Amino acid sequence: MPDSTRPLKIGTRGSMLALAQAHETRDRLSDAHGLPSDAFDIVVIKTTGDRITDRPLKEIGGKGLFTREIEDALLAGQIDIAVHSMKDMPTIQPDGLVIDCLLPREDVRDAFVSPHFASIGELPAGTVVGSSSLRRRAQLAYRRPDLQLVEFRGNVQTRMRKLDEGVAAATFLAMAGLSRLDMLHVARNAIDPAEMLPAVAQGAIGIERRRDDERAAMMLAAIHDGDTGHRIAAERAYLTRLDGSCQTPIAGLAELREGRLLLRGEILRPDGSAAISGHREGGLTDGAAMGADLAEELLGRAGQGFFDHL
Numbered sequence: 520m521p522d523s524t525r526p527l528k529i530g531t532r533g534s535m536l537a538l539a540q541a542h543e544t545r546d547r548l549s550d551a552h553g554l555p556s557d558a559f560d561i562v563v564i565k566t567t568g569d570r571i572t573d574r575p576l577k578e579i580g581g582k583g584l585f586t587r588e589i590e591d592a593l594l595a596g597q598i599d600i601a602v603h604s605m606k607d608m609p610t611i612q613p614d615g616l617v618i619d620c621l622l623p624r625e626d627v628r629d630a631f632v633s634p635h636f637a638s639i640g641e642l643p644a645g646t647v648v649g650s651s652s653l654r655r656r657a658q659l660a661y662r663r664p665d666l667q668l669v670e671f672r673g674n675v676q677t678r679m680r681k682l683d684e685g686v687a688a689a690t691f692l693a694m695a696g697l698s699r700l701d702m703l704h705v706a707r708n709a710i711d712p713a714e715m716l717p718a719v720a721q722g723a724i725g726i727e728r729r730r731d732d733e734r735a736a737m738m739l740a741a742i743h744d745g746d747t748g749h750r751i752a753a754e755r756a757y758l759t760r761l762d763g764s765c766q767t768p769i770a771g772l773a774e775l776r777e778g779r780l781l782l783r784g785e786i787l788r789p790d791g792s793a794a795i796s797g798h799r800e801g802g803l804t805d806g807a808a809m810g811a812d813l814a815e816e817l818l819g820r821a822g823q824g825f826f827d828h829l
């Protein structure tokens with residue numbers, strides 16, 4: 520280690536998925552810098568979102584439900600870096616903190632998970648589908664108003680148990696999470712983004728640090744993936760302009776096509792009664808402008824009150 524011999528403290532939530540992501544980060548850092556694994560300490564931090572497991576997230580409210588305590592620990596110097604699912608990150612970081620390191624992105628798609636059916640198309644009318652994601656609920660209700668939706672919170676293991684118990688006949692999970700947990704076998708199929716556009720930043724891991732911490736900056740620069748950075752910049756600019764929170768069904772995905780950036784977006788009424796989608800194409804580093812511009816177009820076409828109908 521360059522300017523210090525003390526271990527780099529890696530902060531993370533304690534879920535199996537969060538721990539897998541923290542271990543991936545540690546392994547990439549240790550490879551990039553030729554360091555032994557005892558050069559790192561993994562520090563588990565419990566967040567409000569982890570503590571309250573019996574209510575829909577939208578009722579608990581507020582941004583950063585899964586991140587605030589971790590950012591506090593970073594600011595207090597109890598940890599040096601924090602590993603996050605970028606999908607769960609508010610668009611603005613607290614003063615003094617930055618996220619300028621993104622790991623190579625995993626599969627961005629949603630997985631269709633069901634003990635009984637192979638795809639959304641096979642679900643008979645009236646089938647009960649479990650999801651707590653406003654986006655997935657609105658997207659499904661828009662495409663299949665004949666299905667029934669129930670709230671479905673908890674980690675992957677809990678949700679699989681609820682499917683076994685028959686609480687719902689199908690659910691959705693991120694392919695990225697299943698892959699990191701070595702549970703891809705539970706995915707009956709990976710849903711094409713044209714059918715169900717993923718959440719902004721789905722499948723991306725971002726690493727946050729104190730802005731003035733040069734050791735962390737140097738260590739993280741070696742594992743940053745530039746292409747993922749460009750894609751996430753476009754998606755988060757789009758989300759920022761939409762003022763996205765957990766209360767609004769928003770989907771967005773930027774991909775690289777022949778060295779250019781293609782950004783798609785979709786916004787929906789929470790009850791799935793309407794959806795508006797659009798896209799932008801541009802250069803690799805034009806993401807921020809493309810994102811804001813696409814969001815502007817969708818908001819203009821939506822008009823006032825679009826998100827209000829619950």
Ligand SMILES: NCc1[nH]cc(CCC(=O)O)c1CC(=O)O
Binds near residue numbers: 720
């Ligand atoms: N909101 C929870 C969450 N945050 C990130 C992931 C999956 C991993 C990822 O998208 O990077 C999940 C679970 C899920 O949606 O199935």
